[in-house]
Every structure is written in structure tokens, then in C-alpha cells.
Amino acid sequence: MDELDAIDCKIIAAVQNDGRITINDLAERVGLSPSPCARRLRILEEKGIIKGYTATIDQAKVGLPVSAFASIKLERQREEDLDRFAKAVARWPEVVDCYLMTGQRDYLMRIVVRDLQAYETFIKSKLTRLDGIASIETSFALDQVKRAEVLPIG
Structure with missing residues (x-):
């Protein structure tokens, strides 16, 4: 696996806490503009680091x-x-x-x-x-x- 940089870690932390976060809000939270943020998010998904998005259900x-x-x-x-x-x-x-x-x-x-x-x-x-x-x-x-x-x- 490639080494994750600080921005990747911020993106992962943000989507772990809110899988429905918008790209604009995510970009603002991690300090990027929306386009490079979306590209990084897509790369994390393509590498399988982010495997998917789910809702947490009260069993x-x-x-x-x-x-x-x-x-x-x-x-x-x-x-x-x-x-x-x-x-x-x-x-x-x-x-x-x-x-x-x-x-x-x-x-x-x-x-x-x-x-x-x-x-x-x-x-x-x-x-x-x-x-x-x-x-x-x-x-x-x-x-x-x-x-x-x-x-x-x-």
C-alpha cells in the first residue's frame, strides 16, 4: 500500500465520521479545493482503501x-x-x-x-x-x- 499523507488521512477521517459529506464540505474540512479533493477521494476508493459507504443501523x-x-x-x-x-x-x-x-x-x-x-x-x-x-x-x-x-x- 502506498503511504497515506496527511490530506489522505484527513479525508479518511472525515468520510468515516460522515459518509454523506458533500465534496464541497469535505474539501473545506481538509483544506483543498473541490476538484483535487474529489480526485483524491476517487483514488482512495479505487485503491480499495475506502471500500464503500454504509448507514449504521440500530439492530x-x-x-x-x-x-x-x-x-x-x-x-x-x-x-x-x-x-x-x-x-x-x-x-x-x-x-x-x-x-x-x-x-x-x-x-x-x-x-x-x-x-x-x-x-x-x-x-x-x-x-x-x-x-x-x-x-x-x-x-x-x-x-x-x-x-x-x-x-x-x-
Whole structure:
């Protein structure tokens, strides 16, 4: 990756906090005129540094108050097993985060559902039907203390 300069970092910080900011407001905030600001923003997008723009949704207010964290251990950690698991997880909308981990477990997933029955359905109809899973351990979030999409850039 190319080194980010101070202007790039300011642009990233601004769009992380407000993805709907206008080019004119962004340019003013970072100290550029609109045309070069728009060009820099486009370059950051083309390089994949800025991957997209989304709205932050309150999961409870849309009927999905339960966050379950599932730790998954696979029977084997061969590349084809890891790939098969990753492809399956990518198809499941309930899984909003999934990380390949070091340590005792192979994957850590955050699964968002409406209630415990929906989580049980997810486990029975999807997760346990996937070949190669040795064990699943689940913890349920009681409260969300912090959640941020804003990275601590420069």
C-alpha cells in the first residue's frame, strides 16, 4: 500500500465520521479545493482503501436485538477446510462478522438474530450441517459497550 499523507488521512477521517459529506464540505474540512479533493477521494476508493459507504443501523430497532458470539473449532485446519467454511459463512446473512483466529478456536463469529429460537434455528439448519466442525461454543452479549467502524487513522 502506498503511504497515506496527511490530506489522505484527513479525508479518511472525515468520510468515516460522515459518509454523506458533500465534496464541497469535505474539501473545506481538509483544506483543498473541490476538484483535487474529489480526485483524491476517487483514488482512495479505487485503491480499495475506502471500500464503500454504509448507514449504521440500530439492530434492536430493526428487530434483531440478539448478538451471539460463536467460537468454532474445525476438525482439521487444511486450506480446503478453511475455504469451505469461509464460503459457507459468506452466504449466511445472520453472520455479520467472522474472523479466522489464532489460539484454541479457529473462527470467531458474531451472529445477529431476533431471539434465541432464531439462533437455535441458525445453528441447526446451517452451522451444524457444515462438514468439518468439531465444536461450537456460544456466548451471548448482554449489552453493547462500544461499537465503532471508525479506525484510528493518523
